[in-house]
Amino acid sequence: MIEKALDSYNAGEEKEPVATEVVLPMLGITVEKGKIVEWVKKEGDPVEKGEIIFIVEVEKATTEVESPASGILAKILVPEGVEVPVLTVVGIITEPGEKFSEDAVPQAQSPSSVDSVTMVTSQENASMAADGIDIIKAVPAARRMAREHDIHLRDISGTGPEGLIFARDVETMIARKARPSEVRASTLARRLAEKERVPLDEVTGSGVRDRIMRQDVQAFLKEPETTEMPLGTVIPMSTVRRVIARRMSESAFTAPHIYFFTDACLDPLLDFRSVVLPDLEKRFDIRVSINDFVIKAVALNIMDFPILNAQVNGDEIHIMPEVNVGLAVAMPEGLIVPAIRNADRSGLINIARQRIDLVQRARQGKLTLEEMERGTFTVSSLAQYDITHFTAILNPPQSGILSIGKTDEKLVMEKGQVTVKRVAQIGLSVDHRIIDGAMAADFLQNLKWKLERPSSTFLTV
Amino acid sequence: MYDLAIIGGGPGGYVAAIRGAQHGLKVLLVEKDALGGTCLNRGCIPTKCFIYDTRLLETAKTSQLLTGIEALSVDLNKMVARKRRTVKTLVSGIEAIMKSHKIDVARGLGELASPGRIRVHPDDGPAKMYEARHVILATGSRPLMLPFIKVDGHLIQTTDEALDSEHFPDKIVIIGGGVIGIEMASIYLNLGSDVTIIELLPDILSTEDKEIRRSMQSLLGKRGARVHLKAKAREARIKGKDVEVSFEDHAGKMVALRANRLLVATGRAPVLDGIQADKLSLEMDGQFVKVNSRLETSLPGVYAIGDLVGGQMLAHKASAEAEVVVANILGGNREVKPNLVPRCIWGITEIGTIGLTEEEAKARGRSIRVGRFPFTNSGSAQAMGNNNGFVKIIGDAETGEIMGVHILGEHATDLIGEAVTAMTMEAAVEDLAETIKPHPTLSETMREAAMDWNGLAIHSLKK
Numbered sequence: 001m002i003e004k005a006l007d008s009y010n011a012g013e014e015k016e017p018v019a020t021e022v023v024l025p026m027l028g029i030t031v032e033k034g035k036i037v038e039w040v041k042k043e044g045d046p047v048e049k050g051e052i053i054f055i056v057e058v059e060k061a062t063t064e065v066e067s068p069a070s071g072i073l074a075k076i077l078v079p080e081g082v083e084v085p086v087l088t089v090v091g092i093i094t095e096p097g098e099k100f101s102e103d104a105v106p107q108a109q110s111p112s113s114v115d116s117v118t119m120v121t122s123q124e125n126a127s128m129a130a131d132g133i134d135i136i137k138a139v140p141a142a143r144r145m146a147r148e149h150d151i152h153l154r155d156i157s158g159t160g161p162e163g164l165i166f167a168r169d170v171e172t173m174i175a176r177k178a179r180p181s182e183v184r185a186s187t188l189a190r191r192l193a194e195k196e197r198v199p200l201d202e203v204t205g206s207g208v209r210d211r212i213m214r215q216d217v218q219a220f221l222k223e224p225e226t227t228e229m230p231l232g233t234v235i236p237m238s239t240v241r242r243v244i245a246r247r248m249s250e251s252a253f254t255a256p257h258i259y260f261f262t263d264a265c266l267d268p269l270l271d272f273r274s275v276v277l278p279d280l281e282k283r284f285d286i287r288v289s290i291n292d293f294v295i296k297a298v299a300l301n302i303m304d305f306p307i308l309n310a311q312v313n314g315d316e317i318h319i320m321p322e323v324n325v326g327l328a329v330a331m332p333e334g335l336i337v338p339a340i341r342n343a344d345r346s347g348l349i350n351i352a353r354q355r356i357d358l359v360q361r362a363r364q365g366k367l368t369l370e371e372m373e374r375g376t377f378t379v380s381s382l383a384q385y386d387i388t389h390f391t392a393i394l395n396p397p398q399s400g401i402l403s404i405g406k407t408d409e410k411l412v413m414e415k416g417q418v419t420v421k422r423v424a425q426i427g428l429s430v431d432h433r434i435i436d437g438a439m440a441a442d443f444l445q446n447l448k449w450k451l452e453r454p455s456s457t458f459l460t461v
Numbered sequence: 462m463y464d465l466a467i468i469g470g471g472p473g474g475y476v477a478a479i480r481g482a483q484h485g486l487k488v489l490l491v492e493k494d495a496l497g498g499t500c501l502n503r504g505c506i507p508t509k510c511f512i513y514d515t516r517l518l519e520t521a522k523t524s525q526l527l528t529g530i531e532a533l534s535v536d537l538n539k540m541v542a543r544k545r546r547t548v549k550t551l552v553s554g555i556e557a558i559m560k561s562h563k564i565d566v567a568r569g570l571g572e573l574a575s576p577g578r579i580r581v582h583p584d585d586g587p588a589k590m591y592e593a594r595h596v597i598l599a600t601g602s603r604p605l606m607l608p609f610i611k612v613d614g615h616l617i618q619t620t621d622e623a624l625d626s627e628h629f630p631d632k633i634v635i636i637g638g639g640v641i642g643i644e645m646a647s648i649y650l651n652l653g654s655d656v657t658i659i660e661l662l663p664d665i666l667s668t669e670d671k672e673i674r675r676s677m678q679s680l681l682g683k684r685g686a687r688v689h690l691k692a693k694a695r696e697a698r699i700k701g702k703d704v705e706v707s708f709e710d711h712a713g714k715m716v717a718l719r720a721n722r723l724l725v726a727t728g729r730a731p732v733l734d735g736i737q738a739d740k741l742s743l744e745m746d747g748q749f750v751k752v753n754s755r756l757e758t759s760l761p762g763v764y765a766i767g768d769l770v771g772g773q774m775l776a777h778k779a780s781a782e783a784e785v786v787v788a789n790i791l792g793g794n795r796e797v798k799p800n801l802v803p804r805c806i807w808g809i810t811e812i813g814t815i816g817l818t819e820e821e822a823k824a825r826g827r828s829i830r831v832g833r834f835p836f837t838n839s840g841s842a843q844a845m846g847n848n849n850g851f852v853k854i855i856g857d858a859e860t861g862e863i864m865g866v867h868i869l870g871e872h873a874t875d876l877i878g879e880a881v882t883a884m885t886m887e888a889a890v891e892d893l894a895e896t897i898k899p900h901p902t903l904s905e906t907m908r909e910a911a912m913d914w915n916g917l918a919i920h921s922l923k924k
Binding site (some may be wrong): 186191213 | 860861862886887888889891892
C-alpha cells in the first residue's frame with residue numbers, strides 16, 4: 001500500500017522536471033529547523049550556482065547558503081523570518097529565459113527528500129508554513145481524496161514515516177465522518193454523565209470496543225481536575241533551549257560519565273601571568289586571561305592524551321585531527337560553546353584573540369554554526385562564582401570536559417610548614433565508553449602538573 | 462518449560478487451557494480423573510440429565526390428557542445409561558478440543574511443588590516434574606462431609622454416588638436445603654419418592670430472593686415434600702436395609718426418621734490435594750485459597766480460580782474466572798464482578814437469578830422499585846399448561862440500574878440470560894421495556910416486568 005502510493009506519486013513527478021528547488025540545507029546532524037534571516041537574492045534576480053542566495057539562522061548562528069543552480073530566482077516560497085524544517089523547499093530557480101509559470105512550482109513546500117521518500121504539500125499548506133506552523137506531509141492521492149471529501153489534512157494523523165499522510169489515512173477519516181461522532185456509552189453511563197454533567201466525549205471507554213461504561217464516568221469524576229489546576233507560568237522553549245535540552249539528555253543517556261577532581265595550586269600561574277601580562281598588553285594590546293592559559297594547557301595536555309580528543313562514531317573511535325577547545329559561554333538564551341580552533345598549535349595571544357572575538361560575537365548572536373560545532377574538548381569555568389567544584393555534562397559528541405571552580409586561599413602543609421596557597425579545584429568528566437579511569441586520572445594529573453609549572457608549560461609558546 | 466500449567470481440568474481449568482492456547486501459550490493441563498471436572502462428571506450435567514428424564518415422567522403422570530398413565534415408570538438403568546453416554550460424549554468432546562489446541566494433558570494428581578513447578582503423580586508410574594511460568598490452581602471442590610455421618614455410598618450417599626446410582630429409594634432424607642439439596646429432591650420427587658429435607662438455616666435456598674424461596678417452598682409442599690427448617694442433623698445409623706436419621710427440630714425436639722436412603726447435601730469444600738498451603742506459604746482465606754481481584758494468590762505466578770477460591774461455587778463462575786485470569790496473565794487487568802454472575806437452580810420448577818435480592822438492595826440503602834410479571838398473565842405460559850412462575854426486576858428508582866432479576870418458572874434458567882446481557886451491558890430497566898419480543902413466548906414476561914417497573918405493563922390489571 002505504502003509503496004504503491006509512493007510509486008504512483010513518483011511516476012507523476014517525472015512529468016515536468018523544469019525548475020530547480022532551493023531547499024533549506026541540512027546544517028548539522030542536530031539541526032532540525034532554520035530561519036531565513038535574509039534573502040540575499042530577490043525574486044527575479046539572476047543567480048549563479050555557488051553564489052550566496054540566502055542566510056539562515058540556526059541555533060543562534062547564521063550560515064550563508066549557496067545557490068544550487070544557475071538561473072533566475074523565480075519564486076521565494078518561504079519569506080524571511082519564518083522558521084521551517086530543514087530540507088523544506090524555500091525557493092525555485094528557473095533557467096534563464098524560461099518563462100516561469102506558477103504551475104511549474106512543485107505544489108510543495110515541504111521536505112523534498114527525507115529517507116529518499118519524496119513528499120509534497122499543497123499550496124493550502126504553504127500559507128500555513130508562512131504562519132510558522134509545521135507543514136503537513138501527504139501523498140498526492142491522499143490530498144486529492146481529502147479535497148474531494150472536503151477534509152482538512154491537518155485533521156488527519158498520518159501513519160507514514162514522519163507522519164506522512166497516506167490515502168488510507170484519509171479513508172479512515174472519511175469513514176469516521178460518515179459515522180458522526182456518536183459517543184458509545186451504556187445507558188447507565190449516559191445517565192450518570194447527564195446527572196454529573198460529564199462530557200462523555202472526554203471519557204475513555206473501557207467496555208467492549210471502547211464503549212463507555214458507568215465505571216469510566218465514575219473514574220472521570222474521581223480524577224483530580226489536573227487539567228484545571230493553574231499551571232503557573234508557561235514558558236515555551238526557545239530553539240536554543242530545545243537544542244540544549246535535547247543534547248544534554250542525549251549526552252547524559254548515551255555517554256556514561258565518570259568524574260575526577262583534583263586541587264591545583266595556582267600561585268605560580270597567577271604570578272607568571274602578572275609577570276608577563278604588562279609586556280603582552282603593551283606589545284599586543286590584549287589581556288591574556290587565566291582561562292587562556294588553561295585552554296592552552298588543556299590543548300597541550302590533549303597532545304599527550306589524544307584519546308581525550310576523540311569522538312564515538314558507531315563502533316569506531318575517531319581521534320579528531322584538530323584540537324579545538326570549546327569555551328562554555330552563558331547567554332540569556334542558554335549555554336553556547338564556541339570553540340577556539342587549533343588551540344594546540346596557537347600561541348597564547350592567538351588564543352586570547354579568538355576567545356575575545358568568539359565571546360563578543362556570541363553575545364551578538366553572530367556566531368557561525370561551524371564555530372559552535374567544531375569543538376573537540378570543552379572547558380567550563382565557574383571561577384567567578386562561589387563554587388568550589390561541579391560536575392559537567394559532556395558536550396556531545398565530545399569525550400571530555402573540564403570544570404573549574406573558584407580559586408581559594410588555603411592552608412597547606414609543605415615541608416612541615418603551614419603555608420597559604422591559592423588553590424582551585426579542577427574536575428574532569430569523560431565518556432567512560434572510550435576513556436578508562438586510569439587514563440582520565442593520568443590526564444587530570446598531568447594537567448595539574450602543567451598548570452602548576454607555568455614556566456615549563458608555556459616556555460615553548 | 463510451559464507458559465501455563467493448570468491443575469484441574471474442570472470448567473475452570475479446561476477453559477483456562479483453551480483460552481491460553483488460543484493466545485499462543487504452551488499449556489499443560491493436569492487432571493487426576495476425567496476432563497470436565499465435577500460439572501461434567503458428577504454435577505451440572507448428570508443432574509440435568511436426571512431432571513429432564515424424571516420431569517418427563519412427572520409431566521406425563523400428572524397429565525390431565527394422557528391416559529394409561531398409572532402404568533408409567535422410568536427405566537432407571539436406561540436413565541443412568543443415558544446420563545453416562547451424555548457425560549462420555551461431552552468429556553470426549555473436551556478431549557478433542559484439547560487435542561485440537563495441542564494442549565498437553567497430564568493424567569494424575571497435580572501437586573504444586575513450588576511456584577512454577579508442578580509434580581504430577583499418576584495412578585501408575587513415578588511422579589514427574591513440570592515447569593511453567595504461570596500456574597493456575599483449579600482443583601475445584603468435593604461434597605462437604607459431616608463429621609458425625611459416615612457416607613457408605615449405598616444407604617448414605619453424597620451426590621457423587623447418588624448421580625451414578627441405578628437404585629432409587631422410595632423414601633429419602635436429604636440433609637441440606639441449598640441448591641444441591643433442592644435439585645436432588647426434585648429428581649426424587651419426580652420419580653415419586655417420599656422426600657424429607659432437613660435444613661439448618663431458617664429457609665431453603667437462603668441466598669435467594671424471599672419471593673423465590675417462598676414460591677419454591679410452597680411448590681415443594683404441594684408435591685408432598687416435608688421441609689424441616691432450623692433443624693440440626695445429629696446422627697445417621699444404618700439399620701438393616703434402612704437408615705435412621707436423627708435431628709433436632711426447630712423447637713429443639715429430637716426427631717428420628719427412617720428412610721431407604723440418606724443424601725448428604727450440606728455444601729462443598731475446596732479440594733486441596735497437592736496444595737500444601739503451609740509448606741508453600743500460600744495464604745488462605747478460611748478453607749479457601751486467598752486471591753485478589755486479579756485472581757492472584759500470595760505466591761508469584763500462581764493464580765487460583767473456581768470453587769477453590771470460594772464465592773459462588775458455580776461452573777460458569779469458574780469459567781469466567783478462567784478467561785479473566787488468562788487475560789491477566791497476558792498483561793490485562795480484568796476481574797469477575799460477582800454481581801454479574803447468574804445463578805440457576807433446576808428444582809421442581811426452574812429458577813434463574815442474577816444480582817441483588819430485594820432484601821439486599823434495600824439493605825444497601827438504595828431507593829428501589831420492583832417490577833413484576835406473573836406467568837399466569839402470559840399467553841405462552843398458559844398455552845404450555847404451566848403457569849407457575851414470575852419475573853421480578855429490582856431497579857434503582859433514580860438511575861434505572863437493573864440491580865437484580867429473579868425468575869421462577871419454566872425455562873427460567875434460559876430466560877435469565879437476557880438479564881445477564883442487559884446488566885453486563887449496563888442497560889437500564891427501561892431498555893428491557895423498549896424491546897420487541899416474539900409472541901407467544903416466555904421472553905415477553907421479562908419485557909412486561911420491565912414495563913411494570915414503570916407501572917405500564919400491558920397484560921396486567923390496572924393498579
